[in-house]
Amino acid sequence: MKVVFLLFLVFFTSLFTIAQESKRVTYDQLGLSFVIPLGWQPQEINQGILLQKPGLAGFIFASTHDQNLEELKADALKPLQDEQGTNLKLIDNLQDLGAHSIAGYYQGLLEGSPAKCYIIGIENPTGGLGVTIIAASQPDLFSEQLREAAIEFASSFQFQKIEKSAEIQEWRSFLSGMRLTYMESYNSPSTSVGGISGGYNIKRTIDLCPQGYFNSGNSSSIQMDGLGMNNSNQKGQGTWDIVLGTDGMLHLELKDHAGEIRYYRLEYIDQKLYLNGERYFRNSDGSDGPICN
Structure with a gap:
């Protein structure tokens, strides 16, 4: 899975607002929409959506990709590395979350800091842009609540075919x-x-x-x-x-x-x-x- 990692930058002001009654957010240009889990605060950052919840360690980050499911699976088995000090390796078997999505636990360094992550790769069934979701925290602070929120967030994504x-x-x-x-x-x-x-x-x-x-x-x-x-x-x-x-x-x-x-x-x-x-x-x-x- 290709993952955008530049996460520990200065946060930018969000370009949208979300009411806490879980309204659906739509990006027409990308052909996708999603629902922010209750209690989570969203921000647009680094061409993605960053979610944080007060009192819960870690964050959830979503970005788009252009891979199909087979390409996601192939990349998910490789170490996830970049030039910003990230080196994460799969620590368990990949999981099938549905017909168009996979997930796995990763551990290692995230931009130079020790981290444990649960990463979900979603294929766009219409053939357009898919989504990668990463839930991450320090290894000893990673919680089941963080993973469940990532799965809830992933399950809310809907895709619309963009004809270009x-x-x-x-x-x-x-x-x-x-x-x-x-x-x-x-x-x-x-x-x-x-x-x-x-x-x-x-x-x-x-x-x-x-x-x-x-x-x-x-x-x-x-x-x-x-x-x-x-x-x-x-x-x-x-x-x-x-x-x-x-x-x-x-x-x-x-x-x-x-x-x-x-x-x-x-x-x-x-x-x-x-x-x-x-x-x-x-x-x-x-x-x-x-x-x-």
């Missing part, structure tokens, strides 16, 4: 055969005669070839990354596609031949293209066009 095929196809047509270029420059003039001045120029390119492969590079590269580096029939640096991201928005997916995957959130505002909030230019012709040999 037309929008995905529109983005594919809009970007196919294009070079996407990001440019940034900065110059710092000297404040005195004979003083030191400086600056920088940044240029990044992503070539999206109609055949489904891509090449990328930057102004400091000797050559385009991926060109001339393959000794197989694979073309370019990898493949590209438009996919639904775990934030419910459409993303440009770049999957290189080594297996690394990069995602760029797509936006088109005031006739300007943005990838992850940065302005990119589309070009298709001449020296500014894509290299798709």
Whole structure:
């Protein structure tokens, strides 16, 4: 199970309010809804929902994922690790909680702190984004009440199919055969005669070839990354596609031949293209066009 761990950050103000009579919360963009268990206080944090209950040790955190049930099971058997000091291992057999969900106990380090966790992975039966729920506390403070609250929370999730095929196809047509270029420059003039001045120029390119492969590079590269580096029939640096991201928005997916995957959130505002909030230019012709040999 892929789990988002960055939990011990400064909490952000919640973007929604929940009455204590257990109203259903709906995220239309994600195609899901849920009910907060009575007595638990929710907060939106790190693209997820954090739940805490006064007087009860630990927390519950829910975030989205894009895996099916078989992928969840395969990942659940592996150690859960990240670069923030998390290393959790399954300490018992996986449990089937229903036709579309699994769960298990994990123990180890959570962002560098000893922790015991009960993690639930839920597959979206409509084929959209699923949900991962983690209930965690210090090992000696983990309680059955915490686990039961996580199960109650998980059982409340409902999924609605999000139809984005037309929008995905529109983005594919809009970007196919294009070079996407990001440019940034900065110059710092000297404040005195004979003083030191400086600056920088940044240029990044992503070539999206109609055949489904891509090449990328930057102004400091000797050559385009991926060109001339393959000794197989694979073309370019990898493949590209438009996919639904775990934030419910459409993303440009770049999957290189080594297996690394990069995602760029797509936006088109005031006739300007943005990838992850940065302005990119589309070009298709001449020296500014894509290299798709």
